[in-house]
Amino acid sequence: MRSWNGQAWKTLCLAILAMFVVSCASTDEEEEGLPTGNRTEQAFYEAAQRQLRSSQWELAIKNLRALEDNFPFGTYAEQAQLELIYAYYRDYQNDAAISAADRFIRLHPQHRNVDYAYYMKGLASFTEGSGLFERFLPTDMTRRDPGSARESFAYFSQLMARYPESRYAPDAQKRMIHLRNLLARYEIHVANYYFKRGAYLASANRGRYVVENFQQTPAVPDALAVMVQSYNLLDMPQLESTSLAVLRTNYPHHPVFRDDGTFNYRYYVGAKDRSVLHWVTLGLFEKEDPRGFDSRELYNAEYRPEDAPLPPEL
Structure with a gap:
C-alpha cells in the first residue's frame, strides 16, 4: 500500500473539519x-x-x-x-411589539386583520411596566408615571374610532374605562402631594381638572373634596360652597362628611396644621404623612383588567 502524501492528508483533514462544522451547525439549529x-x-x-x-x-x-x-x-x-x-x-418586549404593529399597519392598512395590530398596540402599552416585579409584589399602578396609560388609551381610541365593530372592541372599551379611572386617580395623588407642600391653588386646579375631564370616574368625589378643602384654605368661600353643594348632593356618603353631614376640614391635615414639634425637629418626630383624599374602597369600579380574559388567540 502506498503511503499517503501530504496533500492527501490535508484533503482528509479539511473534509473531517467541514463535516464537524456542519454537524455543529446542525446541532445548534436543532437546539x-x-x-x-x-x-x-x-x-x-x-x-x-x-x-x-x-x-x-x-x-x-x-x-x-x-x-x-x-x-x-x-x-x-x-x-x-x-x-x-x-x-x-x-x-415582554412591549416597545418592539408596538414597533412591529406600527410597521404592519403602515405596510398593510387595508388588511382584514389590521384591527388586531391596533389592539396589540394598546395592549402592549397597557402592560408596560407590569413585569415580574409587579406581578409578585403589590403595586399601586395609579402612582406610576401615567405616560404608558395615556398612550394605551390613545391606541385603544384609534381602534374604537376606526373599527367599532372589531372583535377586540369590547375588551378595548373596558380597558379604556380602567385607564380613565387610573389617570383620574393619578391626578388625585398629585393633588394630595400639593397639599403636603402647601400648594393649595395647584391642588384645587388638579381637582377641577378631574371634575372637568374625567366625569363618571371613581375619582370625582375625591376631586370635589380636594376643591372644597383647597378653596377653604385659599379663602375663596363662593367656590368652596359651590363645590361643597355638588359633593353633598351627589356623594353624601363620602368619608369627609361627619355624622351630622358637615364637612370635616380636619380630615386632611395640611402643612399649615403641623405642630410646633414638627417645625422644631424638621419632621423627625412626626414622620407620618397626613391622610390624603382617597375613597377608592367606596367608589371604585369593579373591573379588574388582570382578571379579564383575553381574546382566544391571545
Whole structure:
C-alpha cells in the first residue's frame, strides 16, 4: 500500500473539519428549534408555530424574523408579521411589539386583520411596566408615571374610532374605562402631594381638572373634596360652597362628611396644621404623612383588567 502524501492528508483533514462544522451547525439549529436541511418558508413557519405553542418566545421571534427576511413576499409573510407582534408582547418586549404593529399597519392598512395590530398596540402599552416585579409584589399602578396609560388609551381610541365593530372592541372599551379611572386617580395623588407642600391653588386646579375631564370616574368625589378643602384654605368661600353643594348632593356618603353631614376640614391635615414639634425637629418626630383624599374602597369600579380574559388567540 502506498503511503499517503501530504496533500492527501490535508484533503482528509479539511473534509473531517467541514463535516464537524456542519454537524455543529446542525446541532445548534436543532437546539434552537430552527429548521435544518429544508429551510423553506413553510419550515420556518411550522417551527415558529411549535415554539409559540410551547411559549418559546425568543425562538419564535428568531424564526418569524428569519421567515420575513428570507421570504418577504411569501405565503406566510403577512401572518408572520402579525404573530411577531404577539411574540414580542408575550416576551415582554412591549416597545418592539408596538414597533412591529406600527410597521404592519403602515405596510398593510387595508388588511382584514389590521384591527388586531391596533389592539396589540394598546395592549402592549397597557402592560408596560407590569413585569415580574409587579406581578409578585403589590403595586399601586395609579402612582406610576401615567405616560404608558395615556398612550394605551390613545391606541385603544384609534381602534374604537376606526373599527367599532372589531372583535377586540369590547375588551378595548373596558380597558379604556380602567385607564380613565387610573389617570383620574393619578391626578388625585398629585393633588394630595400639593397639599403636603402647601400648594393649595395647584391642588384645587388638579381637582377641577378631574371634575372637568374625567366625569363618571371613581375619582370625582375625591376631586370635589380636594376643591372644597383647597378653596377653604385659599379663602375663596363662593367656590368652596359651590363645590361643597355638588359633593353633598351627589356623594353624601363620602368619608369627609361627619355624622351630622358637615364637612370635616380636619380630615386632611395640611402643612399649615403641623405642630410646633414638627417645625422644631424638621419632621423627625412626626414622620407620618397626613391622610390624603382617597375613597377608592367606596367608589371604585369593579373591573379588574388582570382578571379579564383575553381574546382566544391571545
